[in-house]
Amino acid sequence: MVTDPSLSHTIQQILEILGTLAFAISGIRHAAAKHYDWFGGFVCGIAVAIGGGTIRDVMLGVTPFWMLSPLYIICTVVAQIIVIVFARSMKRLDNAWFVFDTLGLALFTIAGIQKTLACGHPFWVAIIMGCITGAAGGVIRDVLLNKVPVIFRKEIYAMASVAGGLLYWFMTALNINVAITAASTFLLVIVVRFLAVRFHISLPVLRSEEDPPVKEDR
Numbered sequence: 286m287v288t289d290p291s292l293s294h295t296i297q298q299i300l301e302i303l304g305t306l307a308f309a310i311s312g313i314r315h316a317a318a319k320h321y322d323w324f325g326g327f328v329c330g331i332a333v334a335i336g337g338g339t340i341r342d343v344m345l346g347v348t349p350f351w352m353l354s355p356l357y358i359i360c361t362v363v364a365q366i367i368v369i370v371f372a373r374s375m376k377r378l379d380n381a382w383f384v385f386d387t388l389g390l391a392l393f394t395i396a397g398i399q400k401t402l403a404c405g406h407p408f409w410v411a412i413i414m415g416c417i418t419g420a421a422g423g424v425i426r427d428v429l430l431n432k433v434p435v436i437f438r439k440e441i442y443a444m445a446s447v448a449g450g451l452l453y454w455f456m457t458a459l460n461i462n463v464a465i466t467a468a469s470t471f472l473l474v475i476v477v478r479f480l481a482v483r484f485h486i487s488l489p490v491l492r493s494e495e496d497p498p499v500k501e502d503r
Contacts (some may be wrong), residue, residue: 295400296467301338301350304392305357309334309364311386312426317368319430326368329429330433330439331361333389334475336422341397341414345404383482388421391474394446395467398453408457412450441481441488449474 308414312333316326335351342349351357397418401411418444424434436443456466480486 287302294403296464299393300396300399300467302356302360302380304389304396305351305360305394306364307385308389308422309361310368311389312422313365313368314385315426315430317372323365323369327361327365329426330364331358332429333422333426334361334364336425337393337418338397340421341400341418341432344417345401345406346416347404351402352502380447387439387478389447390419390442390478391421391471393422394474395453395470398450398470399467408454411472412447415450415453417445419443423484441477441486444488445474445477445481448477 289322297459309330313326313330316329321329335349335357338352339349394415397415398411400418401414402408406414423442427434452473453466453470456469457463
């Protein structure tokens with residue numbers, strides 16, 4: 286495995302900062318659509334930005350990343366200012382929230398994988414933690430907004446994170462440079478998410494005993 290500790294740490298910090306900004310904008314945009322006030326928007330933004338990473342760090346037994354630097358809170362404040370100042374411009378971008386949410390998912394998936402591996406855990410744990418880092422914040426946001434969490438809907442969300450984690454594992458096993466591996470994982474998560482939404486690709490839906498049987502065409 287190709288591992289440069291300083292490079293990995295730098296990439297991880299950059300990913301967490303960019304992911305925080307992207308997820309915060311996504312959460313605040315959702316709050317704006319529900320006509321929350323500025324404080325409510327900030328709460329939604331910070332919840333989605335640090336929620337997944339906080340759960341990950343607690344499970345890994347380390348200090349949550351946002352407690353080590355005020356930069357992540359500042360990122361959320363910047364995100365709120367961006368949404369307020371450019372509200373009219375962002376409103377014209379119908380899928381702006383989707384773009385930022387997807388970017389945050391991809392960035393935080395990689396950050397979660399890298400941090401878990403740095404803690405000495407096996408790769409299957411890293412993939413799970415990458416998924417939690419990327420998707421759990423969105424669950425918290427949707428609960429605050431009184432919506433069904435996106436990972437429980439038909440569209441593929443968390444599975445895009447899992448696919449990215451599997452690619453990261455495969456490329457790492459081949460001793461590919463960590464920067465190239467991270468970039469490839471980032472692109473795969475985004476592509477899977479965009480294709481799933483564009484072509485309405487989804488996982489099969491569970492059926493209860495009360496659902497009528499599906500009639501087969503003859």
